[in-house]
Amino acid sequence: MQHSTHSDDHPHIHGQQCGHLAIEHEGHVDYLHEGHLHFQHGDHYDEHTIAVSGANPAGCAPLACTCDHPASGHQQVPHGNHYDYLCDGKLHHCHGDHCDNHGALTVH
Numbered sequence: 001m002q003h004s005t006h007s008d009d010h011p012h013i014h015g016q017q018c019g020h021l022a023i024e025h026e027g028h029v030d031y032l033h034e035g036h037l038h039f040q041h042g043d044h045y046d047e048h049t050i051a052v053s054g055a056n057p058a059g060c061a062p063l064a065c066t067c068d069h070p071a072s073g074h075q076q077v078p079h080g081n082h083y084d085y086l087c088d089g090k091l092h093h094c095h096g097d098h099c100d101n102h103g104a105l106t107v108h
Contacts (some may be wrong), residue, residue, distance in 0.1 A: 007038070012094065020033050023108075024107075030048050032077060035077075037077070050077060051080070052079070057103060058082070058093075062098045065087070069087065072087075086107070090102075
């Protein structure tokens with residue numbers, strides 16, 4: 001896992017009561033905050049990305065989706081070298097005239 005830090009100051013500490021979605025990721029919990037996955041590491045937050053894998057592929061896999069993701073309030077999640085939208089616990093990737101299924105996440 002690449003170690004990159006979040007450069008902005010945080011107005012609060014991420015945790016169960018902070019209001020951000022908690023996402024299980026590689027054996028720990030990250031908090032989704034404005035399109036970033038944050039993991040507290042000492043006195044700073046690391047920036048994490050959902051890796052492309054068998055569980056979260058990045059290929060074209062059309063699914064039935066009628067959402068207008070940005071207008072629907074779905075949050076963006078960093079996945080591989082792109083962003084997907086989190087919709088009902090699944091990663092949707094807008095691709096031309098359809099959405100691709102980029103797998104499920106465990107969200108708390």
